Amino acid sequence: MTSAAMENGGDPEAAVARRYRSPQRADVSAWNQTLDAILSHRTTRAYLPKELPDGTLELIVAAAQSAPTSSNLQAWSVVAVEDPDRKARLAELAATNRHIEQAPLLVVWLADLSRLRAIACLSVCRGDGLDYQESLLLAVIDAALAAQNAVVAIDSLGLGSCYIGAMRNRPAEVAEELGLPPEAFAVFGLTVGYPDPAGASDVKPRLGQETVLHRERYRPGLNDQDLAAYNATLRTFQQEQGMPAIDWTLQVANRIGSVETLRGRERLGPTLKELGFKLS
Incomplete structure:
Protein backbone atom coordinates (compact mmCIF):
# COMPACT_ATOMS: atom_id res chain seq x y z
CA MET A 1 0.00 0.00 0.00
CA THR A 2 1.44 3.36 -1.02
CA SER A 3 1.57 6.66 0.85
CA ALA A 4 -1.78 8.23 0.01
CA ALA A 5 -3.66 5.00 0.59
CA MET A 6 -2.03 4.63 4.01
CA GLU A 7 -2.72 8.26 4.93
CA ASN A 8 -6.35 7.84 3.93
CA GLY A 9 -6.93 4.39 5.40
CA GLY A 10 -6.83 2.71 2.00
CA ASP A 11 -9.79 4.81 0.80
CA PRO A 12 -9.34 6.06 -2.81
CA GLU A 13 -12.21 8.54 -2.46
CA ALA A 14 -10.44 10.04 0.54
CA ALA A 15 -7.23 10.28 -1.49
CA VAL A 16 -9.04 12.24 -4.21
CA ALA A 17 -10.76 14.46 -1.65
CA ARG A 18 -7.39 15.10 0.01
CA ARG A 19 -6.17 16.83 -3.16
CA TYR A 20 -9.04 19.34 -2.93
CA ARG A 21 -9.90 19.12 0.79
CA SER A 22 -13.44 18.51 -0.30
CA PRO A 23 -15.30 15.59 -1.90
CA GLN A 24 -14.95 15.40 -5.68
CA ARG A 25 -16.85 13.39 -8.25
CA ALA A 26 -14.44 10.77 -9.63
CA ASP A 27 -14.69 7.12 -10.59
CA VAL A 28 -12.26 5.29 -8.29
CA SER A 29 -13.37 1.77 -9.17
CA ALA A 30 -10.13 1.15 -11.07
CA TRP A 31 -7.87 2.77 -8.43
CA ASN A 32 -4.24 1.69 -8.68
CA GLN A 33 -0.78 2.53 -7.39
CA THR A 34 -0.06 4.92 -10.27
CA LEU A 35 -3.08 7.06 -9.41
CA ASP A 36 -2.11 6.82 -5.75
CA ALA A 37 1.38 8.15 -6.47
CA ILE A 38 0.08 10.99 -8.64
CA LEU A 39 -2.62 12.20 -6.26
CA SER A 40 -0.34 12.00 -3.22
CA HIS A 41 2.37 14.18 -4.81
CA ARG A 42 3.76 16.99 -2.68
CA THR A 43 6.78 19.25 -3.16
CA THR A 44 9.91 18.40 -1.17
CA ARG A 45 12.22 21.21 -0.10
CA ALA A 46 14.02 19.43 2.77
CA TYR A 47 16.20 16.37 2.13
CA LEU A 48 18.06 13.85 4.21
CA PRO A 49 21.88 13.68 3.73
CA LYS A 50 21.50 10.34 1.98
CA GLU A 51 22.81 9.39 -1.45
CA LEU A 52 20.55 7.78 -4.03
CA PRO A 53 21.10 4.10 -4.90
CA ASP A 54 23.18 3.41 -7.99
CA GLY A 55 21.02 3.31 -11.09
CA THR A 56 18.28 5.55 -9.69
CA LEU A 57 19.14 8.40 -12.05
CA GLU A 58 19.07 6.08 -15.03
CA LEU A 59 15.70 4.65 -13.98
CA ILE A 60 14.27 8.16 -13.64
CA VAL A 61 15.55 9.07 -17.11
CA ALA A 62 14.03 5.88 -18.55
CA ALA A 63 10.68 6.94 -17.11
CA ALA A 64 11.18 10.42 -18.59
CA GLN A 65 11.94 8.97 -22.01
CA SER A 66 8.70 7.01 -21.85
CA ALA A 67 6.72 10.26 -22.10
CA PRO A 68 5.17 11.33 -25.41
CA THR A 69 7.36 13.46 -27.67
CA SER A 70 6.21 15.54 -30.63
CA SER A 71 6.94 13.78 -33.96
CA ASN A 72 9.43 11.62 -32.02
CA LEU A 73 11.92 14.48 -32.27
CA GLN A 74 12.91 13.99 -28.60
CA ALA A 75 13.99 17.63 -28.46
CA TRP A 76 15.13 17.61 -24.84
CA SER A 77 18.14 16.62 -22.76
CA VAL A 78 19.02 16.54 -19.07
CA VAL A 79 22.13 17.49 -17.15
CA ALA A 80 22.52 15.62 -13.85
CA VAL A 81 24.44 17.66 -11.27
CA GLU A 82 25.84 16.04 -8.12
CA ASP A 83 29.01 18.07 -7.55
CA PRO A 84 28.45 20.18 -4.40
CA ASP A 85 30.33 23.21 -5.72
CA ARG A 86 28.39 23.28 -8.98
CA LYS A 87 25.10 22.85 -7.12
CA ALA A 88 26.06 25.78 -4.88
CA ARG A 89 26.78 27.99 -7.90
CA LEU A 90 23.51 27.01 -9.55
CA ALA A 91 21.66 27.69 -6.30
CA GLU A 92 22.98 31.25 -6.35
CA LEU A 93 21.87 31.69 -9.97
CA ALA A 94 18.42 30.32 -9.09
CA ALA A 95 17.34 32.87 -6.48
CA THR A 96 19.35 31.17 -3.73
CA ASN A 97 17.23 28.01 -3.58
CA ARG A 98 19.25 26.30 -0.84
CA HIS A 99 17.52 22.94 -1.23
CA ILE A 100 19.50 22.65 -4.49
CA GLU A 101 22.58 22.28 -2.30
CA GLN A 102 20.85 19.98 0.17
CA ALA A 103 19.45 17.49 -2.34
CA PRO A 104 21.90 14.80 -3.51
CA LEU A 105 20.82 15.28 -7.13
CA LEU A 106 19.82 18.21 -9.29
CA VAL A 107 18.49 17.38 -12.75
CA VAL A 108 18.37 20.29 -15.20
CA TRP A 109 15.88 19.82 -18.04
CA LEU A 110 16.82 21.35 -21.36
CA ALA A 111 14.89 22.38 -24.43
CA ASP A 112 17.52 21.09 -26.83
CA LEU A 113 17.47 21.97 -30.52
CA SER A 114 21.25 21.59 -30.82
CA ARG A 115 21.02 17.84 -31.43
CA LEU A 116 18.40 18.35 -34.16
CA ARG A 117 20.55 21.05 -35.76
CA ALA A 118 23.53 18.68 -35.82
CA ILE A 119 21.40 15.98 -37.44
CA ALA A 120 20.24 18.48 -40.06
CA CYS A 121 23.88 19.29 -40.84
CA LEU A 122 24.69 15.60 -41.22
CA SER A 123 21.78 15.30 -43.62
CA VAL A 124 23.06 18.26 -45.67
CA CYS A 125 20.01 20.41 -44.99
CA ARG A 126 19.79 23.74 -43.24
CA GLY A 127 17.11 22.75 -40.75
CA ASP A 128 15.17 25.94 -41.41
CA GLY A 129 12.25 24.57 -39.43
CA LEU A 130 14.30 25.00 -36.27
CA ASP A 131 14.41 28.77 -36.77
CA TYR A 132 10.82 29.35 -35.65
CA GLN A 133 9.21 29.82 -32.26
CA GLU A 134 7.21 26.64 -32.80
CA SER A 135 10.36 24.54 -32.58
CA LEU A 136 11.39 26.08 -29.26
CA LEU A 137 7.85 25.65 -27.94
CA LEU A 138 7.92 22.01 -29.06
CA ALA A 139 11.20 21.44 -27.20
CA VAL A 140 9.91 23.11 -24.02
CA ILE A 141 6.75 20.98 -24.10
CA ASP A 142 8.81 17.83 -24.69
CA ALA A 143 11.03 18.67 -21.72
CA ALA A 144 8.01 19.34 -19.48
CA LEU A 145 6.28 16.09 -20.44
CA ALA A 146 9.47 14.13 -19.80
CA ALA A 147 10.11 15.83 -16.46
CA GLN A 148 6.60 15.18 -15.18
CA ASN A 149 6.95 11.49 -16.04
CA ALA A 150 10.15 11.56 -14.01
CA VAL A 151 8.35 13.18 -11.05
CA VAL A 152 5.74 10.41 -11.01
CA ALA A 153 8.54 7.83 -11.03
CA ILE A 154 10.35 9.69 -8.24
CA ASP A 155 7.21 9.72 -6.09
CA SER A 156 6.64 6.01 -6.71
CA LEU A 157 10.15 5.27 -5.43
CA GLY A 158 9.49 7.01 -2.12
CA LEU A 159 11.71 9.94 -3.09
CA GLY A 160 10.86 13.63 -3.20
CA SER A 161 11.41 16.39 -5.74
CA CYS A 162 10.95 20.10 -6.34
CA TYR A 163 10.82 21.97 -9.65
CA ILE A 164 13.20 24.95 -9.87
CA GLY A 165 11.73 27.45 -12.32
CA ALA A 166 14.29 30.02 -11.16
CA MET A 167 16.79 28.38 -13.53
CA ARG A 168 15.23 30.82 -16.02
CA ASN A 169 16.21 33.87 -13.95
CA ARG A 170 19.73 33.94 -15.37
CA PRO A 171 19.68 31.48 -18.28
CA ALA A 172 22.89 32.65 -19.91
CA GLU A 173 24.90 32.07 -16.71
CA VAL A 174 23.24 28.67 -16.21
CA ALA A 175 24.12 27.74 -19.79
CA GLU A 176 27.74 28.72 -19.17
CA GLU A 177 27.91 26.76 -15.91
CA LEU A 178 26.55 23.65 -17.61
CA GLY A 179 28.54 24.06 -20.82
CA LEU A 180 25.44 24.12 -23.00
CA PRO A 181 25.82 24.36 -26.79
CA PRO A 182 23.97 26.97 -28.85
CA GLU A 183 20.22 26.27 -29.11
CA ALA A 184 20.02 24.52 -25.73
CA PHE A 185 18.19 26.19 -22.85
CA ALA A 186 17.57 25.22 -19.21
CA VAL A 187 13.78 25.23 -18.85
CA PHE A 188 13.83 24.28 -15.15
CA GLY A 189 15.69 22.22 -12.61
CA LEU A 190 14.45 19.39 -10.41
CA THR A 191 15.90 18.52 -7.03
CA VAL A 192 15.71 14.82 -6.10
CA GLY A 193 16.36 13.05 -2.81
CA TYR A 194 14.95 11.40 0.27
CA PRO A 195 12.45 13.71 2.02
CA ASP A 196 13.43 14.83 5.50
CA PRO A 197 10.46 13.91 7.74
CA ALA A 198 11.16 16.97 9.87
CA GLY A 199 10.41 19.18 6.88
CA ALA A 200 7.59 17.10 5.43
CA SER A 201 4.77 18.91 3.67
CA ASP A 202 1.19 17.87 3.16
CA VAL A 203 -0.68 17.48 -0.12
CA LYS A 204 -1.34 21.04 -1.29
CA PRO A 205 -5.00 21.63 -2.18
CA ARG A 206 -5.80 22.69 -5.72
CA LEU A 207 -8.58 24.75 -7.25
CA GLY A 208 -11.85 22.85 -7.41
CA GLN A 209 -12.64 21.15 -10.68
CA GLU A 210 -15.64 23.42 -11.16
CA THR A 211 -13.10 26.22 -11.74
CA VAL A 212 -10.73 24.48 -14.18
CA LEU A 213 -12.96 21.92 -15.95
CA HIS A 214 -14.87 23.21 -18.97
CA ARG A 215 -17.12 20.98 -21.06
CA GLU A 216 -17.44 21.46 -24.82
CA ARG A 217 -16.79 25.23 -24.66
CA TYR A 218 -14.94 27.56 -22.31
CA TYR A 230 -10.31 28.10 -2.35
CA ASN A 231 -8.73 31.11 -0.63
CA ALA A 232 -10.05 29.81 2.70
CA THR A 233 -8.88 26.25 2.00
CA LEU A 234 -5.39 27.36 1.04
CA ARG A 235 -5.11 29.63 4.06
CA THR A 236 -5.87 26.65 6.31
CA PHE A 237 -3.15 24.65 4.56
CA GLN A 238 -0.65 27.49 4.93
CA GLN A 239 -1.35 27.83 8.63
CA GLU A 240 -0.93 24.07 9.14
CA GLN A 241 2.42 24.20 7.34
CA GLY A 242 3.65 27.22 9.29
CA MET A 243 3.59 29.37 6.16
CA PRO A 244 2.44 33.00 5.90
CA ALA A 245 -1.31 32.95 5.31
CA ILE A 246 -2.28 34.78 2.13
CA ASP A 247 -5.23 34.44 -0.22
CA TRP A 248 -4.41 32.62 -3.44
CA THR A 249 -5.98 35.40 -5.49
CA LEU A 250 -3.65 37.92 -3.83
CA GLN A 251 -0.69 35.59 -4.44
CA VAL A 252 -1.58 35.54 -8.13
CA ALA A 253 -1.93 39.32 -8.28
CA ASN A 254 1.41 39.80 -6.53
CA ARG A 255 3.18 37.32 -8.80
CA ILE A 256 2.01 38.89 -12.07
CA GLY A 257 1.54 42.46 -10.89
CA SER A 258 4.83 43.94 -12.06
CA VAL A 259 7.84 43.28 -14.24
CA GLU A 260 10.04 43.08 -11.13
CA THR A 261 8.29 39.88 -10.01
CA LEU A 262 9.64 38.13 -13.12
CA ARG A 263 13.11 38.33 -11.52
CA GLY A 264 15.03 38.72 -14.75
CA ARG A 265 12.82 36.51 -16.90
CA GLU A 266 11.42 39.56 -18.70
CA ARG A 267 14.68 39.48 -20.69
CA LEU A 268 14.18 35.86 -21.72
CA GLY A 269 13.45 36.63 -25.39
CA PRO A 270 16.71 38.51 -26.08
CA THR A 271 18.68 36.02 -23.96
CA LEU A 272 17.35 33.07 -25.95
CA LYS A 273 18.57 34.76 -29.12
CA GLU A 274 21.98 35.17 -27.47
CA LEU A 275 21.87 31.42 -26.77
CA GLY A 276 21.48 30.73 -30.49
CA PHE A 277 17.72 30.40 -30.91
CA LYS A 278 16.41 32.14 -34.04
CA LEU A 279 12.76 32.64 -32.90
CA SER A 280 11.45 33.85 -36.26
Whole structure:
Protein backbone atom coordinates (compact mmCIF):
# COMPACT_ATOMS: atom_id res chain seq x y z
CA MET A 1 0.00 0.00 0.00
CA THR A 2 1.44 3.36 -1.02
CA SER A 3 1.57 6.66 0.85
CA ALA A 4 -1.78 8.23 0.01
CA ALA A 5 -3.66 5.00 0.59
CA MET A 6 -2.03 4.63 4.01
CA GLU A 7 -2.72 8.26 4.93
CA ASN A 8 -6.35 7.84 3.93
CA GLY A 9 -6.93 4.39 5.40
CA GLY A 10 -6.83 2.71 2.00
CA ASP A 11 -9.79 4.81 0.80
CA PRO A 12 -9.34 6.06 -2.81
CA GLU A 13 -12.21 8.54 -2.46
CA ALA A 14 -10.44 10.04 0.54
CA ALA A 15 -7.23 10.28 -1.49
CA VAL A 16 -9.04 12.24 -4.21
CA ALA A 17 -10.76 14.46 -1.65
CA ARG A 18 -7.39 15.10 0.01
CA ARG A 19 -6.17 16.83 -3.16
CA TYR A 20 -9.04 19.34 -2.93
CA ARG A 21 -9.90 19.12 0.79
CA SER A 22 -13.44 18.51 -0.30
CA PRO A 23 -15.30 15.59 -1.90
CA GLN A 24 -14.95 15.40 -5.68
CA ARG A 25 -16.85 13.39 -8.25
CA ALA A 26 -14.44 10.77 -9.63
CA ASP A 27 -14.69 7.12 -10.59
CA VAL A 28 -12.26 5.29 -8.29
CA SER A 29 -13.37 1.77 -9.17
CA ALA A 30 -10.13 1.15 -11.07
CA TRP A 31 -7.87 2.77 -8.43
CA ASN A 32 -4.24 1.69 -8.68
CA GLN A 33 -0.78 2.53 -7.39
CA THR A 34 -0.06 4.92 -10.27
CA LEU A 35 -3.08 7.06 -9.41
CA ASP A 36 -2.11 6.82 -5.75
CA ALA A 37 1.38 8.15 -6.47
CA ILE A 38 0.08 10.99 -8.64
CA LEU A 39 -2.62 12.20 -6.26
CA SER A 40 -0.34 12.00 -3.22
CA HIS A 41 2.37 14.18 -4.81
CA ARG A 42 3.76 16.99 -2.68
CA THR A 43 6.78 19.25 -3.16
CA THR A 44 9.91 18.40 -1.17
CA ARG A 45 12.22 21.21 -0.10
CA ALA A 46 14.02 19.43 2.77
CA TYR A 47 16.20 16.37 2.13
CA LEU A 48 18.06 13.85 4.21
CA PRO A 49 21.88 13.68 3.73
CA LYS A 50 21.50 10.34 1.98
CA GLU A 51 22.81 9.39 -1.45
CA LEU A 52 20.55 7.78 -4.03
CA PRO A 53 21.10 4.10 -4.90
CA ASP A 54 23.18 3.41 -7.99
CA GLY A 55 21.02 3.31 -11.09
CA THR A 56 18.28 5.55 -9.69
CA LEU A 57 19.14 8.40 -12.05
CA GLU A 58 19.07 6.08 -15.03
CA LEU A 59 15.70 4.65 -13.98
CA ILE A 60 14.27 8.16 -13.64
CA VAL A 61 15.55 9.07 -17.11
CA ALA A 62 14.03 5.88 -18.55
CA ALA A 63 10.68 6.94 -17.11
CA ALA A 64 11.18 10.42 -18.59
CA GLN A 65 11.94 8.97 -22.01
CA SER A 66 8.70 7.01 -21.85
CA ALA A 67 6.72 10.26 -22.10
CA PRO A 68 5.17 11.33 -25.41
CA THR A 69 7.36 13.46 -27.67
CA SER A 70 6.21 15.54 -30.63
CA SER A 71 6.94 13.78 -33.96
CA ASN A 72 9.43 11.62 -32.02
CA LEU A 73 11.92 14.48 -32.27
CA GLN A 74 12.91 13.99 -28.60
CA ALA A 75 13.99 17.63 -28.46
CA TRP A 76 15.13 17.61 -24.84
CA SER A 77 18.14 16.62 -22.76
CA VAL A 78 19.02 16.54 -19.07
CA VAL A 79 22.13 17.49 -17.15
CA ALA A 80 22.52 15.62 -13.85
CA VAL A 81 24.44 17.66 -11.27
CA GLU A 82 25.84 16.04 -8.12
CA ASP A 83 29.01 18.07 -7.55
CA PRO A 84 28.45 20.18 -4.40
CA ASP A 85 30.33 23.21 -5.72
CA ARG A 86 28.39 23.28 -8.98
CA LYS A 87 25.10 22.85 -7.12
CA ALA A 88 26.06 25.78 -4.88
CA ARG A 89 26.78 27.99 -7.90
CA LEU A 90 23.51 27.01 -9.55
CA ALA A 91 21.66 27.69 -6.30
CA GLU A 92 22.98 31.25 -6.35
CA LEU A 93 21.87 31.69 -9.97
CA ALA A 94 18.42 30.32 -9.09
CA ALA A 95 17.34 32.87 -6.48
CA THR A 96 19.35 31.17 -3.73
CA ASN A 97 17.23 28.01 -3.58
CA ARG A 98 19.25 26.30 -0.84
CA HIS A 99 17.52 22.94 -1.23
CA ILE A 100 19.50 22.65 -4.49
CA GLU A 101 22.58 22.28 -2.30
CA GLN A 102 20.85 19.98 0.17
CA ALA A 103 19.45 17.49 -2.34
CA PRO A 104 21.90 14.80 -3.51
CA LEU A 105 20.82 15.28 -7.13
CA LEU A 106 19.82 18.21 -9.29
CA VAL A 107 18.49 17.38 -12.75
CA VAL A 108 18.37 20.29 -15.20
CA TRP A 109 15.88 19.82 -18.04
CA LEU A 110 16.82 21.35 -21.36
CA ALA A 111 14.89 22.38 -24.43
CA ASP A 112 17.52 21.09 -26.83
CA LEU A 113 17.47 21.97 -30.52
CA SER A 114 21.25 21.59 -30.82
CA ARG A 115 21.02 17.84 -31.43
CA LEU A 116 18.40 18.35 -34.16
CA ARG A 117 20.55 21.05 -35.76
CA ALA A 118 23.53 18.68 -35.82
CA ILE A 119 21.40 15.98 -37.44
CA ALA A 120 20.24 18.48 -40.06
CA CYS A 121 23.88 19.29 -40.84
CA LEU A 122 24.69 15.60 -41.22
CA SER A 123 21.78 15.30 -43.62
CA VAL A 124 23.06 18.26 -45.67
CA CYS A 125 20.01 20.41 -44.99
CA ARG A 126 19.79 23.74 -43.24
CA GLY A 127 17.11 22.75 -40.75
CA ASP A 128 15.17 25.94 -41.41
CA GLY A 129 12.25 24.57 -39.43
CA LEU A 130 14.30 25.00 -36.27
CA ASP A 131 14.41 28.77 -36.77
CA TYR A 132 10.82 29.35 -35.65
CA GLN A 133 9.21 29.82 -32.26
CA GLU A 134 7.21 26.64 -32.80
CA SER A 135 10.36 24.54 -32.58
CA LEU A 136 11.39 26.08 -29.26
CA LEU A 137 7.85 25.65 -27.94
CA LEU A 138 7.92 22.01 -29.06
CA ALA A 139 11.20 21.44 -27.20
CA VAL A 140 9.91 23.11 -24.02
CA ILE A 141 6.75 20.98 -24.10
CA ASP A 142 8.81 17.83 -24.69
CA ALA A 143 11.03 18.67 -21.72
CA ALA A 144 8.01 19.34 -19.48
CA LEU A 145 6.28 16.09 -20.44
CA ALA A 146 9.47 14.13 -19.80
CA ALA A 147 10.11 15.83 -16.46
CA GLN A 148 6.60 15.18 -15.18
CA ASN A 149 6.95 11.49 -16.04
CA ALA A 150 10.15 11.56 -14.01
CA VAL A 151 8.35 13.18 -11.05
CA VAL A 152 5.74 10.41 -11.01
CA ALA A 153 8.54 7.83 -11.03
CA ILE A 154 10.35 9.69 -8.24
CA ASP A 155 7.21 9.72 -6.09
CA SER A 156 6.64 6.01 -6.71
CA LEU A 157 10.15 5.27 -5.43
CA GLY A 158 9.49 7.01 -2.12
CA LEU A 159 11.71 9.94 -3.09
CA GLY A 160 10.86 13.63 -3.20
CA SER A 161 11.41 16.39 -5.74
CA CYS A 162 10.95 20.10 -6.34
CA TYR A 163 10.82 21.97 -9.65
CA ILE A 164 13.20 24.95 -9.87
CA GLY A 165 11.73 27.45 -12.32
CA ALA A 166 14.29 30.02 -11.16
CA MET A 167 16.79 28.38 -13.53
CA ARG A 168 15.23 30.82 -16.02
CA ASN A 169 16.21 33.87 -13.95
CA ARG A 170 19.73 33.94 -15.37
CA PRO A 171 19.68 31.48 -18.28
CA ALA A 172 22.89 32.65 -19.91
CA GLU A 173 24.90 32.07 -16.71
CA VAL A 174 23.24 28.67 -16.21
CA ALA A 175 24.12 27.74 -19.79
CA GLU A 176 27.74 28.72 -19.17
CA GLU A 177 27.91 26.76 -15.91
CA LEU A 178 26.55 23.65 -17.61
CA GLY A 179 28.54 24.06 -20.82
CA LEU A 180 25.44 24.12 -23.00
CA PRO A 181 25.82 24.36 -26.79
CA PRO A 182 23.97 26.97 -28.85
CA GLU A 183 20.22 26.27 -29.11
CA ALA A 184 20.02 24.52 -25.73
CA PHE A 185 18.19 26.19 -22.85
CA ALA A 186 17.57 25.22 -19.21
CA VAL A 187 13.78 25.23 -18.85
CA PHE A 188 13.83 24.28 -15.15
CA GLY A 189 15.69 22.22 -12.61
CA LEU A 190 14.45 19.39 -10.41
CA THR A 191 15.90 18.52 -7.03
CA VAL A 192 15.71 14.82 -6.10
CA GLY A 193 16.36 13.05 -2.81
CA TYR A 194 14.95 11.40 0.27
CA PRO A 195 12.45 13.71 2.02
CA ASP A 196 13.43 14.83 5.50
CA PRO A 197 10.46 13.91 7.74
CA ALA A 198 11.16 16.97 9.87
CA GLY A 199 10.41 19.18 6.88
CA ALA A 200 7.59 17.10 5.43
CA SER A 201 4.77 18.91 3.67
CA ASP A 202 1.19 17.87 3.16
CA VAL A 203 -0.68 17.48 -0.12
CA LYS A 204 -1.34 21.04 -1.29
CA PRO A 205 -5.00 21.63 -2.18
CA ARG A 206 -5.80 22.69 -5.72
CA LEU A 207 -8.58 24.75 -7.25
CA GLY A 208 -11.85 22.85 -7.41
CA GLN A 209 -12.64 21.15 -10.68
CA GLU A 210 -15.64 23.42 -11.16
CA THR A 211 -13.10 26.22 -11.74
CA VAL A 212 -10.73 24.48 -14.18
CA LEU A 213 -12.96 21.92 -15.95
CA HIS A 214 -14.87 23.21 -18.97
CA ARG A 215 -17.12 20.98 -21.06
CA GLU A 216 -17.44 21.46 -24.82
CA ARG A 217 -16.79 25.23 -24.66
CA TYR A 218 -14.94 27.56 -22.31
CA ARG A 219 -17.06 29.26 -19.65
CA PRO A 220 -15.91 32.90 -19.37
CA GLY A 221 -15.88 34.75 -16.11
CA LEU A 222 -14.98 33.91 -12.52
CA ASN A 223 -17.10 32.41 -9.77
CA ASP A 224 -16.43 34.55 -6.71
CA GLN A 225 -17.79 31.91 -4.34
CA ASP A 226 -15.47 29.21 -5.71
CA LEU A 227 -12.46 31.51 -5.44
CA ALA A 228 -13.39 32.56 -1.91
CA ALA A 229 -13.73 28.90 -0.91
CA TYR A 230 -10.31 28.10 -2.35
CA ASN A 231 -8.73 31.11 -0.63
CA ALA A 232 -10.05 29.81 2.70
CA THR A 233 -8.88 26.25 2.00
CA LEU A 234 -5.39 27.36 1.04
CA ARG A 235 -5.11 29.63 4.06
CA THR A 236 -5.87 26.65 6.31
CA PHE A 237 -3.15 24.65 4.56
CA GLN A 238 -0.65 27.49 4.93
CA GLN A 239 -1.35 27.83 8.63
CA GLU A 240 -0.93 24.07 9.14
CA GLN A 241 2.42 24.20 7.34
CA GLY A 242 3.65 27.22 9.29
CA MET A 243 3.59 29.37 6.16
CA PRO A 244 2.44 33.00 5.90
CA ALA A 245 -1.31 32.95 5.31
CA ILE A 246 -2.28 34.78 2.13
CA ASP A 247 -5.23 34.44 -0.22
CA TRP A 248 -4.41 32.62 -3.44
CA THR A 249 -5.98 35.40 -5.49
CA LEU A 250 -3.65 37.92 -3.83
CA GLN A 251 -0.69 35.59 -4.44
CA VAL A 252 -1.58 35.54 -8.13
CA ALA A 253 -1.93 39.32 -8.28
CA ASN A 254 1.41 39.80 -6.53
CA ARG A 255 3.18 37.32 -8.80
CA ILE A 256 2.01 38.89 -12.07
CA GLY A 257 1.54 42.46 -10.89
CA SER A 258 4.83 43.94 -12.06
CA VAL A 259 7.84 43.28 -14.24
CA GLU A 260 10.04 43.08 -11.13
CA THR A 261 8.29 39.88 -10.01
CA LEU A 262 9.64 38.13 -13.12
CA ARG A 263 13.11 38.33 -11.52
CA GLY A 264 15.03 38.72 -14.75
CA ARG A 265 12.82 36.51 -16.90
CA GLU A 266 11.42 39.56 -18.70
CA ARG A 267 14.68 39.48 -20.69
CA LEU A 268 14.18 35.86 -21.72
CA GLY A 269 13.45 36.63 -25.39
CA PRO A 270 16.71 38.51 -26.08
CA THR A 271 18.68 36.02 -23.96
CA LEU A 272 17.35 33.07 -25.95
CA LYS A 273 18.57 34.76 -29.12
CA GLU A 274 21.98 35.17 -27.47
CA LEU A 275 21.87 31.42 -26.77
CA GLY A 276 21.48 30.73 -30.49
CA PHE A 277 17.72 30.40 -30.91
CA LYS A 278 16.41 32.14 -34.04
CA LEU A 279 12.76 32.64 -32.90
CA SER A 280 11.45 33.85 -36.26
